[in-house]
Amino acid sequence: MSRVMSLEEAVEANVRDGDTVAMEGFTHLIPHAAGHEVIRQRRKRLTLVRMTPDLIYDQLVGMGCAAKMVFSWTGNPGVGSLHRVRDAVENGWPRPLALEEHSHAAMANAYEAGAAGLPCAVFRGYIGADLPKVNPNIKTISCPFTGQSLSAVPALRPDIAIIHAQRADRSGNVLIEGIIGVQKEAVLAAKRSIVTVEEIVDDFGQRSPNACILPSWTVTAIAEVPGGAFPSYAFGYYKRDNAFYTAWDAIARDRDSFAAWMKANVLEKGPEAFAAHSRKRAMAAE
């Protein structure tokens, strides 16, 4: 059964130094507030797993929380490179960052396999590509009926998955809507999970009978953090702050301006600062 607690408590209880952490959200519902809390609590030597490391991991890497990153595409989407990630990879600043690189299909299948309790994911991938030459975690397997060669990667089984969702109900169930990405799989694949939500409601009320819901008994901790996905967005609540993504490029390019921004906006703030970005709006409103 999930427990509702503050984000501070949730991170304190569930994220440990050296953990393999998956913070997921595909453009949508990226758990920025939780990422900031992990930084404030000074977690170290994390293996950060994420299909598309963007600002949230640029911040964690730049603050020295990570030892390794498992990913399939990294960058500030539509803007450019992640300067903090590059500084860590190319110059070891503030610490060296090891990379384990896959394709999207491999990562998505690996989360799926983790959720499904399988040791590995099997898919048709990487044909003629160089990544299997540099990543020993990509192997091949033969279909026992056709002899066809397929790719296999180990299932992802993070110690902790962290996601942001629209709503939880009083029983601790979590509703996710819109671009749902790999969040459900990440939570089901992980040993523990933290879900930050825009709001906790008495009851989800009228909904699709096939709504994407994580039952309370699959979630470890829930924290109500309105606006907690900013500058990402929450479908039905607030839009993506594209201008912030663009502005990040200049902030992160320089070590000092990055440090100053993190001090002012993360180290000296708390999760409640995200509430300023929250805004409930009708789903179809725009």
Next chain:
Amino acid sequence: MSRVMSLEEAVEANVRDGDTVAMEGFTHLIPHAAGHEVIRQRRKRLTLVRMTPDLIYDQLVGMGCAAKMVFSWTGNPGVGSLHRVRDAVENGWPRPLALEEHSHAAMANAYEAGAAGLPCAVFRGYIGADLPKVNPNIKTISCPFTGQSLSAVPALRPDIAIIHAQRADRSGNVLIEGIIGVQKEAVLAAKRSIVTVEEIVDDFGQRSPNACILPSWTVTAIAEVPGGAFPSYAFGYYKRDNAFYTAWDAIARDRDSFAAWMKANVLEKGPEAFAAHSRKRAMAAE
């Protein structure tokens, strides 16, 4: 792009003698009207695939349409045996029926693999069970990372999938709600597909952003057949006729009473007869 046509035309154009046919629907949305049309058009030597062969396949088998059945559980749920299927298996009447037997997990995974374009499905199954000893289509495969032994079955790739759904829109997209079973996978795994629907609407209107929808370009033919799932049910329209399922036991027990029922209710009727069972009701109404 799907084409809207009569059920007669849809079956005429898409179901061929000797085809592998998957009629799916897990208690819910079983395409009975389409099954009747296949019987009326006297299709022969079909391989009938279905996780839970129940009345719809009892009728097809009893009318001599099938040469083989691929399944994981067969019976009249909560009532008893399928007498026509047993008569075919045990006495070869009206024709012999070969059986290929799997577990639910295997069938569900095999449809999933078919939809995913894979040659086989890999799952953890059949441990300590006898079915792999009698079904050569169950093999084992080793995880290349852990050495763990997993089961593999060939992907299901029917020639034709037939399902019933609540609604299609004017563009030929199909909306399925409630117990969605393996219907989406069956359609995506099949070379061709027929979808009967309760109604064709101008627009689906307000719906979950993650509704279970088959885009028109994944469906071959759509036929509007209100009540077409009877005596199964259509969530949001009409309830399961449990009394009919119970009554079927006596009808099907005897070859003559079965033949008489099929003549009166199938051979001498058309799809429009199902409209009597249709009834649009509010989803939450009961």
Next chain:
Amino acid sequence: MTDYTPTEMMTIAAARALRNGDVCFVGIGMPSAAANLARLTHAPDIVLIYESGTLGTKPSVLPLSIGDGELCETALTTVSVPEMFRYWLQGGRITVGFLGGAQIDRFANLNTTVVGPYDKPKVRLPGGGGAPEIATACGEIFIIMAQSKRSFVDKLDFVTSLGHGEGGDHRERLGVKTKGPTRLMTDLCIFEPDPQSNEMIVTSIHSGVTRAQVTEATGWPVCFAHTVAETPAPTAQELEVLRELHARTARAHGNAA
């Protein structure tokens, strides 16, 4: 004491074995009655899952089939059947699975496939359905079966689903980490696995039933635990809730109650 039938006793014994925190994979028939009885009495928060895809369902009447509308309408949400078998069952999220069968052996292996040879069966049974994977993926397995020499057999005609295999640590040797059958509820008594051999032995006999009756209804030389309890008779509340459930169900399915 209230009058009750052996089937009621069996159902109630099964309901009692369920705990409030359980996540239960429910089959049709007696397992469904037992699981819902538990939910309506001592285990209000039990999570019921049906293989048709319904998660956390709270039916007010019992389904006739595994995918009745009632299950979906009262569920937290409903997922596809491939997802059900991959993420929820194989994913190891179920604490208790219910099974039954046409035949059981002393190690609680089950047969729901054929009586007689597979290729030329005397009786063609429904087949395994979800059972082969339920048997190994759920944390533990409860079995409900009416007891008779015909169904409690010395040797199965076909192993549809694994119980304790050949006994002892056979499950472990097959790489299975779950407990397997921990409880077998019949209309006469309750069996539990012997801690060493994993043979199912009688640990509790229902009120009014004799050891001789149990022995007579078992197709292998049945063993009794050192201490055999008497199963407490159904309470008035248990019987009332169970009978109301059946009466509501009969009315809803259009049958006479």
Next chain:
Amino acid sequence: MTDYTPTEMMTIAAARALRNGDVCFVGIGMPSAAANLARLTHAPDIVLIYESGTLGTKPSVLPLSIGDGELCETALTTVSVPEMFRYWLQGGRITVGFLGGAQIDRFANLNTTVVGPYDKPKVRLPGGGGAPEIATACGEIFIIMAQSKRSFVDKLDFVTSLGHGEGGDHRERLGVKTKGPTRLMTDLCIFEPDPQSNEMIVTSIHSGVTRAQVTEATGWPVCFAHTVAETPAPTAQELEVLRELHARTARAHGNAA
């Protein structure tokens, strides 16, 4: 004739290559502009799919990232990312995939991973994302890339995604049944694979561009088809629709147009 930029020409050439019946896997940036331009001009029924899970999306402005809200709000429906890669891409349902990259070779293999050695790169690029499987699972591949000697190279530092491999029937020998790159649109010209060698050769040069410019901007000895067409200049309507799309996008993203 209206004035236009080389980038506009490239985007419009890509849009023209799309057909009304296509199911198109769209990437961010120029592919997104081209695909939506096609949808807003000659291919109103084209189905656009973004890897974030949106099926049949009809955005009125271009997304900055692959999962912008606009994509979901205008989609027929949105599926999970594992489903997107399993059922929709790997399932073989996409007719055209768009790719681009930092480096391309004469067989249209692409590199978006590293410049320099993999373990000690000179430039760490974003990585493959969906490209390795898009390249082999889509019916055919269109590539959009601005042309220069730095990006059109003799030898890739890293093969992120397969084009025609080493040329000829290399794809077939790898068991790949899809066509691979059938069209490469640059700011100077259009390449198509030679029917035998599958080397990308110039089949159309944009109006006002010379063969010398094309040769100069290509890092391998570029081949020209026997007959090289002149790419028709953008029509007034094409330019108008494209510029309106960009203007709406700039306004929506809070930038000056």
